[in-house]
Amino acid sequence: MNIPFLGNRSKKYRAAVLAEDDPEGIAELLSECELLRSQVARERIRLDDTAASLEALDQLPPRWREDEETLPWFGHDAGLYLGTVVVRTVPGAVWVIGADGEPVVRLVSGREVDVVTAGRDWAATGTPELSQLYAEVAEN
DSSP states (O other): HHHEEEEEEEHHHHHHHHHHHHHHHHHHHTOOOHHHHHHHHTTTTTOSSSSHHHHHHSOOGEEEEEEEEHHHHHHHHHHHHHHHHHHHSTTTTTTEEEETSEEEEEEETTTTOOOOOHHHHHHHOOOOHHHHHHHHHHHH
């Protein structure tokens, strides 16, 4: 049951509200990436919000592809993590909620990067590499 005044709102709704009112709050919310963080911790990879951690993710054996249920969620988290690195390291980059209700990263140039789709593509196929996409975005 969704009773608004009791605070039972979806993560997507909270993200949309935070994007407008609290950019630091949305950055914190979207950086959780719980599934991704738990999976890579088993591989002894530390996600420290740097481009180097994206390179480490690109080198992981894609074991998540063996589980069809996990794959889209892992990719979603990978995209959110990519966005987290961009927002925390590229001057002026911010989270916004796109027309489809998914978070995207808006650069100073006004370009919006659909990091969630990029993360899902990476998780499913290995391309584009997260570190390559980061390098492209960081140049703009």
